[in-house]
Amino acid sequence: MNLNTDVIVAGAGPVGLLLACELRLAGLDVVVLERRDAPVSDSRALSMHARTVETLGLRGLAPRFLERGRPFGVGHYGALETMLDFSALDSSYPFQxxxxxxxxxxxLEQHARDLGVRLHRGATVDETWQDDAAVHASGTLDGQRFTAGGAYLVGCDGARSAVRRQAGIAFEGLDAGTTTMLGDVRLQAPLPAPALMKVNQEGVLMIVPLGDGVHHRLIVLDARRRHVPVTEPVTLEELADGARRIAGCDYLPSQPRWLSRFSDExxxxxQYRQGRIFLAGDAAHIHMPAGGQGMNVGMQDAFNLGWKMAAVVRGQAPQALLESYHDERHPLGAQLFRNTMAQTALMTSLDPRGLALRAEISGLLTQPEANLKLALQISGLGIGYGAALSEPPAPVLAGWSGRRIPDMKLADGGSVHALLHDGEWLYLRLRDDAPHAVACPGRLRTVSGALAPPSDASGASQAELMAAGPRALLIRPDGYADYALA
Ligand SMILES: Cc1cc2nc3c(=O)[nH]c(=O)nc-3n(C[C@H](O)[C@H](O)[C@H](O)COP(=O)(O)OP(=O)(O)OC[C@H]3O[C@@H](n4cnc5c(N)ncnc54)[C@H](O)[C@@H]3O)c2cc1C
Incomplete structure (x- = not known):
């Protein structure tokens, strides 16, 4: 079997799959090596945040996800009583x-296969090595040894990443201190509201509908059982007992589809890069799944890396472009590290002092400005990158380089995101006096056209941009402005 390719992706979780789609969209040959023989049926992540839906929308894929999921206008931070209000966000998708x-x-797998990604299941990577010319991965595939070669290898192989270990990349942090139970179950007693969150000295209880109209996800941080090892199987009785004590009543969970325990490790x-080897997703960062962020941040890693790697492999961009992957994404991994630790502290300090702290912070979140700040962080919409990646031909407007561009509407009825479906850079000439051409590291599409006045309050960025009156915008394939020409 020929496993030589442009890019090897280890792991077909959401991060590896999205990355493979991006690389293939740009015309690269991609081999994905996935240890599991079959897709996973456990639900795991439930929250897809606004920036991730928007990201899928940038490639025209959002409708197929929106059709199968349910929008929820609020989210939580540290299970505080005051919810984060996503409805105030400047996005076409103001919800999770x-x-x-x-x-x-x-x-994602269906889309990857439609694009022509070569996805091999039952393929476990156990060794990697690289030299000046190429990188290699070897392991077992259907019981036989294999070797794959490519220009780059991306470890999207999850928390215990073999690629990370083989590359010798340090993975420092905190050991598990608390474990939490979860169960996807049926409830025999009705809930007082569509979703429920309760925090007291007995622990933390969250109940959310799974979206199939039948099952609910119960998350139980039981103060009496928070040091049970993550490897110890959860029983329905244990889950139900914790939930009953925290809720003060019994919702009668039954018929579990999935019972599991997770930790706050x-x-x-x-580093996110070592030579020809890169890391993305859980291979690069793990944390308590608080606020529903791991998959979302990982998919953003993939979306940042894909077009850059494709441009370099195709000779359209200098190698140096790949340095910006670590530079742009590592600080966001550090922010994820901080915010999930802060949320863990809020969710595990359950004595009277901790509960008082929670009440104070929850009170602060009733202030729209504070609420918006955290909603922007958790939704991923507040993420931006500092500097332009290409050289502007003329002076630029301050504050726009690296800024996320929502789906702005054009005067001809089109929209900016629709122009990014092919994964190219977009040079949008907004005025006749804009330069006719610009240089950028990658495939470029040039379009001339004016912005339409925003029709409602959700177009705040568009209104701000129009007031600033730029001559043109250069937008990266991942939907961030590289610069706005003054
Ligand atoms: C209970 C729970 C709830 C969560 N809820 C949310 C949420 O609501 N929102 C959110 O954003 N995140 C959530 N997360 C986190 C989310 O599940 C992870 O962040 C996400 O799975 C990471 O995706 P990934 O592709 O990086 O890694 P994974 O999903 O772990 O995929 C890695 C893949 O690599 C494969 N692999 C591993 N080793 C090898 C190897 N040596 N060779 C080949 N293949 C290999 C694995 O089989 C796997 O398919 C939750 C996590 C848990 C536990």
């Missing part, structure tokens, strides 16, 4: 989409 990770992976890779 509740959709099981198993379904997300199924949709928190680690961050020291």
């Amino acid at each position: 989409l509740v959709i099981p990770q198993s379904l997300t992976e199924q949709l 928190t680690r961050h890779a020291a």
Whole structure:
């Protein structure tokens, strides 16, 4: 079997699959090596945040996810009583989409196969090495040894990443201190609201609908059982007992589809790149799944890396472009490290002092400005990158380089995101006096056209941009402005 390719991706979780789609969209040959013989059926991540839905929208894929998930206008931070209000966000998707990770992976895998990604199941990578010319991965595939070669290898092989270990990249952080139970179950007693969150000295209880109209996800941080090892199987009785004590009533969970335990182990890779080897997703960062962020941040890693790697392999960009992957994404992994530790502290300090701290911070979140700040962080919409990656031909407007561009509407009825479906850079000439051509590291599409006045309050960025009156915008394939020409 020929496993030589442009890019080898280890792991077909959501991060590896999205990365493979991006590389293939740009015309690269991609081999994905996945240890599991079959897709996973456990639901796992339920929250797909606004920036991830928007990201899928940038490639025209959002409708197929929106069809299968349920929008939820609020989210939580540290299980505080005051919810984060996503409805105030400047996006076409001002909500989180509740959709099981198993379904997300199924949709991404189908898309990857449609694009022509070579996905091999039952393929475990156990060794990697590199030299000046290429990188190699070897392991077992259907019981036989294999070797794959490519220009780059990306470890999207999850928390215990073999690629990370083989590359010798440090993964420092904190050991597990607390474990939490979860169960996807049926409830025999009705809930007082569509979703429920309760925190007291007995622990933390969250109940959310799974979206299939039948099952609910119960998350139980039982103060009496928080030091049970993550490897100890959860029983329905244990889950039900914890939930009953925290809720003060019994919702009668039954018929579990999935019972599991997760921890607050928190680690961050020291580097996201070592020569021809890169890390993305859980291979690069793990943490308590608080606020529903791991998959989302990992998919953003993939979306940042894919077009850059494709441009370099195709000779359209200098090698140096790949340095910006670590430079742009590592600080965001560090922010994830911090915010999940902060949320863990809020969710595990359950004595009267901790509960008082929670009440104070929850009170602060009733202030719209504070609420928006955290909603922007958790939704991923607040993420931006500092500097331009290409050389502007003329002076630029301050504050726009690296800024996320929402789906702005054009005067001809089109939209900016629709122009990015092919994964190219977009040079949008907004005025006749804009330069006719610009240089950028990658495939470029040039379009002339004016912005339409925003029709509602959700177009705040568009209104701000129009007021600034730039001559042109150069937008990266991942939907961030590289610069706005003054
Ligand atoms: C209970 C729970 C709830 C969560 N909820 C959310 C949420 O709501 N929102 C959110 O954003 N995140 C959530 N997360 C986190 C999310 O599940 C992970 O961040 C996400 O799975 C990471 O995706 P990934 O592709 O990086 O890694 P994974 O999903 O772990 O995929 C890695 C893949 O690599 C394969 N692999 C591993 N080793 C090898 C090897 N040596 N060779 C070949 N293949 C290999 C694995 O089989 C796997 O398919 C939750 C996590 C848990 C546990």
